[in-house]
Every structure is written in C-alpha cells, then in structure tokens.
Amino acid sequence: MSRTRIGEIRPSQLLWSYGPGALIDLPNMSVVTMTSEHWDEPRCRTIQEARLLANVRRVLGPQVESLRMPPINEEEVKDNTSAEALIGVPVKPFPRWLRCVKCGLLSPVEAGLFELKDRFRIERARFVHKGCKGSDGTKKTSDADAVPARFLIACKSGHLDDFPWHWFVHRGQDNCKGSLRFYENGASLQTENLWVKCDECGAARNMAHAFGKASKENLPGCRGRHPHLTRFEECDQEPRTVLLGATNGWFPATLSVLAIPPKSSTPLSQLIQDGWDDFSDVDSEPELKGLIKGFKRSGQLPGIEAYEIGEIWEAIQAHQGGGDQVYDRDIKTPEWEVLTADEPPNDYPSFKSKVVPAPNQFRDEIKRVVLLERLKEVNALIGFTRIESPEEGAGEDSVKRAPLTSRAPEWVPATEVHGEGVFIQFNLDHLEDWHGRKFVKALDDRLRVAHRAWRRKRKLDPDEGYPGIRYSMLHTLAHALIREMALECGYNAASIRERIYADVEGEQNQAGVLIYTAAADSDGTLGGLVELGKPENLERLMTQALDRAGVCSSDPLCAEHDPTKDQSLHGASCHACSFVAETSCEAGNRYLDRALLIPTLETRDAAFFWWEG
Template identity: 60%
Template sequence: MSSYLVGQVRPSQLLWTYGPGALIDLPNLSVLTMGLDRWNPDRCPPIEEARLLAAVRRVLGPQVERLRMPPFLREDGVDPMSAEGKIGVPVRPFPRWLRCVKCGLLAEYDSGLFDIKANPYRPEQTHFVHSNCEKGKNADAVPARFLLACRNGHLDDFPWHWFVHGGPSECKGTLRFFERGASLQTENLWVKCDTCDAARSLVHAFGREAQDNLPACRGRHPHLNQYEECGEDPRTILLGATNGWFPITLSVLAIPLERDQLGQLILDGWEYFSDAESAEEIKVIVKTLVKSGSLPGIDKWDHRDIWKAVEDRKEGRSGTTVISEGDIKDPEWDVLTSDDPPTDWPHFLSSKTETPEGYRDRLASVLLLERLREVNALIGYTRVEAPEESTDPDERPPMADLSRNKPDWIPASEVHGEGIFIRFDENAVAEWEKQKAVQARSQKLEAGHRGWRNARGLDPDEGYPGIRYAMLHTFAHLLIRELALECGYNAASIRERIYAKSDSESPMAGVLLYTAAADSDGTLGGLVELGKPENLGRLIEQALDRATVCSSDPLCSEHNPGVDRSLHSAACHACTFVAETSCERGNRYLDRALLVKTFEVSDTAFFAGNGGSNG
C-alpha cells in the first residue's frame, strides 16, 4: 500500500497512548503503529539527558545510543505529496478485517472486496469502501471491533472463521455480521456464514466459554511482522479498549550534575562532542547546534573554551565522568535539598523561600522551581494487564519489544514547566513513624497490599513502600487538588514526584509538585506564585480542612483495605484521588487519616495541631 497521511496525533501521545504496537482508532479506520525498525531515525530529533539514557541502558542494554523525539511536521500547510509532507510514523491498517455498514460483509481489507479512498489533503477522511455492495454502491467499510490479545503482549485478528464454524473448517464462505434485538449487547451481535449457514453469537467469545471457542495464541506481533511461541490463553478485547496497550516508561528531571554550566552542557551534549578532534571542529558543531536548537545555552561560550572542556572530559579531569547507577531520584534529592541549589541553568532555575508560618515544626524547607524539564522515555509495553510498580521483570507482565532487534535508540519526549518542592522535617517524620497508632495503621494498609499482590500471583512480601510514602503521597494529592482550584491550571497537568526513604544513612521525605505539559499549559508562572509562604500556608490549611470530612464518609474513613484487598484506606474519588496521569502510583497507597483526624481515627494525623480544624 502506498504511503500517505491518514491522521495526526501529538508527538507526546506516541509515548503514552499510541506507541509501537498500539492501535490508533481514527475517525474512519484503525491503524497500528509499526516498530522502531520501520521508523526513520533521521527524522527524529535527539534529546540529550545522560541520566535517563543510563537508566534506559540498564534495562534494554548498552547498545542504546540515543533518545529521540518522535518525528513531526514543523510547518502547517506543507504539500502532502512532497517529501516533507510524508514525515511521520509508519502505520498499517489493523485489524485486517472490515465490516460493510450496509450489507454486513465481513472480510479482510486485502481480499479484493474493499477499496481504500485516500484524501491526502484531508487525511482524516481516508476510509475503506465496499465498492460492489448489493445495498448501495461504495458503502462505507469500518474495522471489525473485536481482536485477540494475550498477557505476553501479542495481538491478533479475531479468528472469525474458526469462531463461526466451531474450529478448523474447510468451508471458506463469506461471513456476515448482523444484529438481533434492540440493544448492542454481545448476545445480540451475531456472525453467520453465507455458505453453510453456521452462526454464532459473540457472547461466546467472552468469559469462561471463550477458552472453548477460541484457538491458542499464535504469538503474533503485527507491529514487527513476526510470530513467536506462546503458551498464554488469548482473550477477546475490543478495538479502543484501554487494556490493549500499557506503556512502560522511565522519567527523570533534568538536573545539573556538574559544578559549572559549561561542564553540564558538555555532559548533556557529549554525543555531539565526543568525536571532535580540534577547536575548529567544535566551532562547526556549535554552529549546527545553535541552528537546530538542540543544546540551548551552548552559544554563550567561546568554541576554544568548549574544546578545552571537551579535552578535560576525555582525559578524565572533569568533575563527573560516570552517571550513577543508583536510584533515579537520589541525585534529584541531592540537588533539591542542597544548601546552594542551582539558580540559573538552562533547564533548572530555582529559588529558596520561607516555610509557611504554622508548619515550621513539620516542614523543613520550600524550594520554588521557576524552570524545570522532565524527560520521559518509552522502553516497552504490556497488554491485557498493566505493568506493576516494581521494576523487577518477574513481577510484571512480560514487556513486549518495540523493535525486531535490540534497539539502538528509543522514543522520548521532553516537557518544560515549573514546580514547588516541599521538604518535610526528618525528625518530625521519624518520630511520627514510631508511634504505635501509626504502625498499626501501616499494618492495615500492608494487609491490603499483601492481599492485592496475592490476588495477582505476586510475592506479597515485596513492594510495600511504607507508611512514610503513604503519608507523603496523600499530602501531595490533597495539595494537587487545592492547587488546581487556585492556580488556573488543568488539574491533570499538575504532577507529583514523591521522595520517601527511611534509610538511616540517607533518609528522604519530600514532595515535588510540578507542571510538565507538552504545550504552554505548564509555563504560566502560577504554580511558583502559590508556593510563596503567604499563599502556600493558606493552601495547605485549606487542603487539610477539606480532608477532614469526605462526602462519602463514614464509608470512606472506615474503609479497610485488608477486607477488599485494595491499596488505599481512607481515600476515594471524592476527597483524595487525582487524575492517573498526575499520580506516580495510579491512586494507590493513600490514606488521609495519616494527615488529619477522621471519623474513625484521631491519633495518626501527622498534622494534628497544625492549622485547620486539627488545630
């Protein structure tokens, strides 16, 4: 099939929603994003972030050389027939089976029964038609909305012939899709063979009956054009279902790792400078970088000084030569809690401010981040079941590959924004953790954690983040909800980053709330303004006040996670939950009783005696 535009999505959506192996349900047809080996990396601008690249290499291997943005058209109004107009991500029609909306004919798109009507100037109007439909010429043909998927990440067309005939059959008659009854429930959706009159309702493709009516998984990866052995039972999913593709991503905040700005720029852009042999080569490289905007800030330095810094790094005389293999958040914590945090860097601009009055016995410091950058990388995906929080591959569904061979680059995105970092007083948190009532509350939450993991066949003794994390996480959610009411940002554009560790040598207790949106929503300055002490103290007090009583009380406050094997205690959509794109744990490990007094508990509140109705 010839190549032409069939639709548009945001580049960031190719990480979170429509990455390799995912289905894109366009207005008139459905397509599948192909693997990275089919992408043109020359059209994908590189992103420099050394810490994230090191983290990706630990998962995918040392052959990963670059992080790259998905390709995108730089200008509107480009001729779609030109080379520039064909920039994009390769896709293919999927599922292969189409249904005529008038006669119900069900067949593959390449069977010769359907034709594609392309419109390069209005790509959203591209669609398939049943040219010889007996009920109307050029009747629209739409994708058959049933697919097969399995836990190993495989995806396949629904086996229509097998399903209708109850297994392998020599009958190759044409199939018809039709409806019986007034509703569109699955028991009213039928498929019939025109030749042998065999018919079956799609209700038999779901639930316990599905194992008897569906073939074994063929191990198909349509985005890679390959098959592999698979022992999982396939299950029927609907086109557009949220369990069809779950991304596995890594993210870091761009923080300075060098003592001087030039050294940081060299570190960020080392891929550009590593092969340089002279100052004159550096001069050419810098001109290219300035023109492309790939390394902001490099134009402030003379090419001779840059060459000297490059020489120092090659000979091991620079401050930072190896990116730490430790936890991604450890270096971020060190920078955020530094006595002298960076105040004027290309991607990191911060300023200290006073801790709100009335909370100085609980909060140690507040840092306003007037400029920050978050970089995300897509490393794989799962189907049917979402990946768990653990990074242990044994504790999550198998991660499907993005390309046929080990990739030498992976898609990434960067977003810019602002934020507020709140550091909790370590002594106050440690004393609170030792309280018997708090430990009893922790046991109740851990009971839910163990039951939740047991139900999913995971080790119940692993993965519990601790009561410190639950308290900090709940505080972040309450403050996100309050900030969204005041700052004018979309609530889903405010994200959290929790720093929680009870290690006696290097404890952490802090939350970072930041805006990191792919568009201008995230750079308006409103969040930093609300981080100032006269505003932040009022917002914390309002957040704690709202949390004392939930509209779902007493059910919310009395919720026992050990009974229903859930991962939250006194928390629900009415009081604590936020958009899942904002939460790093999918609205899990939350309990407002750890912060304020509730109907059920009054002795576990960290902020008891600080502001609001708890004063």
C-alpha cells in the same frame, strides 16, 4: 511497506499514548504503530541525559547507545505527496477485520472485499466495501464505508490479536467458509444485543459470550501475536476480549529523570551537554565560532552567547575527555541530594530554584519548600504492557513488558519537556513520631497484606516492591495537592505530575514530594505552580486540600474500604476524593489512603496532620 500519510499526532503522544504496539483510532480507520526499528533514525534527534541512559541500559542491556526523540518534520509541508511530508513513524491497519456499516459484512482486509480510498487525503483516507447491496441485498450496488471491528483479544504478556470471529461463531475449528455478518438486535448497544452470524451455515453467537467467565470457554488460546513486530511467539496466557480504544489496550513502561546539574558541573558544561549533537563534530575554534553565530540567529541553546569562544572550546575538550560516568545508584537519589542541598543551583539553563520557608501553620510537619522556577524532565520508553499497567520504573518484574523491537534495541524513544514545580521537604522528627503510632502500624500491616496478595495473584514475589507507609502518606498528600492546585494554577489536572521521595533504606532518609508540570509543546513555564508554592498560598492550598480530604462524597463506603478484602492497593481513596489522571500518578493510583493524612469517618488516629478543619 506503503508510505501513505494518513494522520497526525504530537511527538509526545508517541511516548505516552501511541508508541510501538499501540492502536491509533483515527476518524475512519484504526492503525497500529510499528516497531521503532523502522523509524527514520537520522531525523530522531539524540537527547543527552547520561543518568537516564545508564538506567535504561540496566533494564534493556548495554547495547542501548542513545535516547532519541521521535522523527519530526520541523518545516511546514503543503504537498502531502512529497517525500518530506512522509516523515513520521510507520503504521499499518489494525485490526485487520473490518465491518461494513450498511450490510454488516465482517471480513479481513486480505480478503480483498474492502478498498482503501483517498489515500493521499489525510482527512478522507478510509476503507470502503465495494459493491455493497445493503443489509437485505436488494439495494442498488454502491460503495459503503467499512470501519474497524471494535472487538479484539489481548493478554497480560502484551499480545494483541484480531477477535477470532470464525472460531467464536462456529464454536471452535470448522470448515465452513461462509461470510460473517455483524448486526444489532435491540434498542441499545449492550453486548447482549450484538450478534455475529454466518451466511453459509446460519450459526450465530451473542457477543456477551465473549466477556467475563464465559470467555474462557468461548475463546481459543493466545496465539502470541505482536502486530507491531509482525510476528507470533509462544504464550500460555488466557486471552481477554478488549474493545478498540479501551485504556487497558496499551500502557507505556517508562523511566524518567529530572535533568539536574551534577555536583562537578557548571552552567557552561550543562549547555555543552545539551547541545552535544552539534558540538561533537566541531574540530577547531574557527568552526566553533561559526556554530555559535548560527545559534544566535536561530535562538537555539539560549545562554551560550554569554561565553567567550575560548571558554566554550575548553568546555568541549573537557567534555570529550571526561569519559562515561558510572551511575550506580537509583534514579531519585541524585535528585534528592540536589533538591535538599543547602543552596540548590539556581543559574542552570534547565534548573532554576529558590528556597522559601514552610507555611506557618505546617512548620511542625514541613521542613522547607523549594520553588523550581524551571526544570526539565527526560522520559524514555522501555516497553509496554496490556491489560494491567506497570508500576513506575518497573524494569524488573511487576508486569511482563512487551518489547518495542524485534531484537535488542540500540536506541529507545525519549522526550524532554520543560516545566516548573514545587518541592516540599518534610520534618523527619515529626515523621518518626507518626511512624510509631499503633494505628499507623495497623494501616501499614493492612496495606502490606493487600500488597502481598496482589503480587501473589500475579505470580510475583510477594515480599518485593512494597513502598512503605511513608510513601503511601506522601503519595496521598501529592494527589490532594494536585487536585487542589489544578483549580488555580492555570494548568489542567492531567498535565500536573508527582514525584515521591520516600526511600528509607538507601543512602538518604528521604521524605519529600515534588509537584510539577512539564509540557512538550512549550519551552518555559506559565509560573502558576511556582506562585502557588509561596508560603501564604501553599498554606491556603494545603488547608483546603486537607479539608476536602476529610469527607468523600462516597463515604462511608470510601472511608470503610479494606484493601485486604478485594486485593486492591488503596485504602480510603476513590475517584471522588483521591485518584488523579494516569499521566499524573507515578504508581497507577495505588498506595493511597486519606486516613494517613487526616481523620476520616472510619479511622481517627492515624493522621499525619492532626487536622480540625
């Protein structure tokens, strides 16, 4: 494989936007990120998070040994041709079909008509059409830029393939070997004005035939191609035409946990766990002393310098003899126990909290608020989907996940990010009264019917996966607060996330919302969210959020939306009032309904907050 450096992205983007199987649309070409099997593993730092690793093993198998950061070159390298400059993840050009911008020639890279130029200049690397004569074939021979063909086909099983240009133009298998041309015939770039034509036989086809119901008759079956694995497999799904760069081309399937201190841990044991990659090789106290001095000089593992060498050595030995802990519960239950403890921990390196009273105006609904001055989130990539996004933590059956590797993975890509947040715990007595209302039950039944139809359409068990009406209410409130907080806290809306605690069937009767931010490129916080979580500020924000949610600019259509009619998974909600960025929502903007919070134009008596504005 050629080792040419062609572009740069942030490490966190390899988890959320450009992981294995995803397309990276660079200025002059498009590439697909290859399988993590070929990443430079020694440069992928291990992340110590046993609770997340245990849950990853449940999904991908017990052979997963570790969670690892993407390979990073931490030192600036000016020589782009050096070995150090090539640290990163492997990619290859995809789609393989390119189009000449001058003459419209369509041809795959393998045909040899296009050549890679300036491969050692990141900003200038591109393909060119050698000897192009222009669209009419009369211009002087010259090199013209070649860009990726903007049409691809994908299926719900995660396969991605080049658009079948020859099949499409010739309406099936054909022995014609003529070259193809892509051209526009109209003033706009609508698909009705885009055409493909064969130079040899004159066959032509309008690109509008590749979309909608017509695509079923005009496209071949899916070949089961995984370009990041360079393999094909059996597939019975219908392919769908997608555009290069479309958001439905790659959705990450992730698992995430908050790094919380276990009940038996101490601040020192947490530090030992965070730096275990370095501590695991220490064999004596003198060697440990030299390591701690190095930490002090570099600023790595802040807080470790407060302990004596003897204390640290004992903690290392205790960690070595502790064995593997068994985590047999869901991901969120341990977090709920820490967040709702009478005195949550406030002196851990990656978890600092402070309990404050509930806002005066909402004391009936809210039990208490916890300000998380520092928290750490660890995320692991376990696969990806195309066409349809997976549900949060979907390791079972929601949407079929495509694999990251060609065999059972021994490690998975992961990231750890630091941030801050506000946790709101709700009053269970008030919740139980709200659950008993007949209008709440009516909305619950309606959303459940839509949920069953949605899953049945996707050939999934219709009786599984419904989160409940409590989750929908808390989820909608989280979105309302995210949209309101983004206007004041200093973070952009896409960097604020939610975590909903609404399990009523497990060990705990949960009812809480965590609004938090976590940034991969900063160790620490701005303090904006914590400031907004103080009682006087949170009361004002909730008042404003509920007031805005009462009327949507798309009403009455939004308020009247019935999820059973179109098998969607939201009621009175839309982009104008409740939806947030994909990076913010843990459920893909599903299970939302403003009527569960406050009276709307359509439903007046199902509101958890009896709001008069």
